[in-house]
Amino acid sequence: EAGVTQSPRYAVLQEGQAVSFWCDPISGHDTLYWYQQPRDQGPQLLVYFRDEAVIDNSQLPSDRFSAVRPKGTNSTLKIQSAKQGDTATYLCASSLTGSNERLFFGHGTKLSVL
Amino acid sequence: GQQVQQSPTSLVLQEGENAELQCNFSTSLNSMQWFYQRPGGSLISVFYNPSGTKQSGRLTSTTVIKERRSSLHISSSQITDSGTYLCAMERTNTGKLTFGDGTVLTVKP
Numbered sequence: 001e002a003g004v005t006q007s008p009r010y011a012v013l014q015e016g017q018a019v020s021f022w023c024d025p026i027s028g029h030d031t032l033y034w035y036q037q038p039r040d041q042g043p044q045l046l047v048y049f050r051d052e053a054v055i056d057n058s059q060l061p062s063d064r065f066s067a068v069r070p071k072g073t074n075s076t077l078k079i080q081s082a083k084q085g086d087t088a089t090y091l092c093a094s095s096l097t098g099s100n101e102r103l104f105f106g107h108g109t110k111l112s113v114l
Numbered sequence: 115g116q117q118v119q120q121s122p123t124s125l126v127l128q129e130g131e132n133a134e135l136q137c138n139f140s141t142s143l144n145s146m147q148w149f150y151q152r153p154g155g156s157l158i159s160v161f162y163n164p165s166g167t168k169q170s171g172r173l174t175s176t177t178v179i180k181e182r183r184s185s186l187h188i189s190s191s192q193i194t195d196s197g198t199y200l201c202a203m204e205r206t207n208t209g210k211l212t213f214g215d216g217t218v219l220t221v222k223p
Contacts, residue, residue, distance in 0.1 A: 004156075033210075042118070042200050042213030043157070056210065091157070102147060102159035103211065110154075 002026070004106035006092050012112045013082045021077045021109045025094030031055075033103065034067055034077050035091040043091055049075065050097060082113045117141055118203055118214035126220045127191050135217045137201035139182040147211065148175055148186050149200045157200065160186070191221045 005024040013019055025032050031050050035043035046065065047057040051072035060067065064083075069075040079086055089108040119138045127133055137146070145164040149157040161168050161175040163184065168175050172191075177184040188195055198218050202211040 040215070042202070042215045043211075044213070045210060048210060093157075102162045103157075104159075105149075105157040107154075107156045 004092055004094055004104050006090075006106035006109055008109055009107065010110050010112075012114065014114055015083055016081050019079050019082060019111065021090050021092075023075045023077070023092030023106060025073065025075070025092070026104055029094035029096050029104070030072070031095045031097050032069055032075050033093040033095075034075070035093065036088045037091055037108070038088045046077070079111075082111075084113045087111060087113050116214070117212050118201060120201055120214035120217050122217060123215075124218040124220070126222065129191060129193055129221055129223050131191055133188040133191055133195075133219060135186040135188075135199055135201075135219075137184045137186075137214060139203050141182075141203075141205065143179060143182065143203040143205055145179075146177055146184050146201060146203045148184070149202065149213075151198045151200060151216070153197070155197075160199075188219075191219075193221050193223060195219060196221045
């Protein structure tokens with residue numbers, strides 16, 4: 001069984017540039033999460049979906065960040081105008097609702113904003 | 115303040131020594147999990163532990179939900195145990211996790 005796949009693995013931007021991160025969850029997992037993990041800190045939830053619906057995006061900086069999951073499978077997280085403070089690893093995770101299964105994480109996209 | 119406090123922040127052991135990692139929660143929780151992360155690697159769930167004690171090989175997790183604490187015990191540490199151990203809590207039955215900042219474990223030969 002394939003795990004959670006993310007791309008790209010690394011991204012380096014200048015401030016003001018845009019970037020998109022892509023996530024392919026484990027097949028059949030209805031819940032998908034995006035976390036932001038600054039260096040030497042734990043992951044912090046940005047947004048999560050159940051199927052194609054956004055369940056909680058309260059921690060997503062809505063002026064510059066957006067996330068979609070149009071068909072309830074793959075998801076894209078976009079930063080419209082990156083800032084140095086966005087430097088972090090962006091992790092995608094998926095799970096199956098109601099099974100008390102653990103979350104499965106991808107390797108993440110390491111973003112550096114110069 | 116942080117809802118999930120982990121201690122110690124870092125730990126250095128000689129191979130073969132035991133380790134005890136602590137996690138304390140400032141709010142009530144539904145369940146918690148322990149994760150392991152290598153530098154540059156993804157998070158791997160080690161234990162999903164609503165309450166009680168679970169063991170897997172050399173790892174033992176003990177969680178007391180009503181006291182808002184959990185511990186991870188590593189016996190006879192090995193060099194390959196090195197990495198960051200993160201605990202996370204779930205407040206409602208949504209799978210939405212709040213993480214601590216982790217304990218960085220280094221096991222030396």
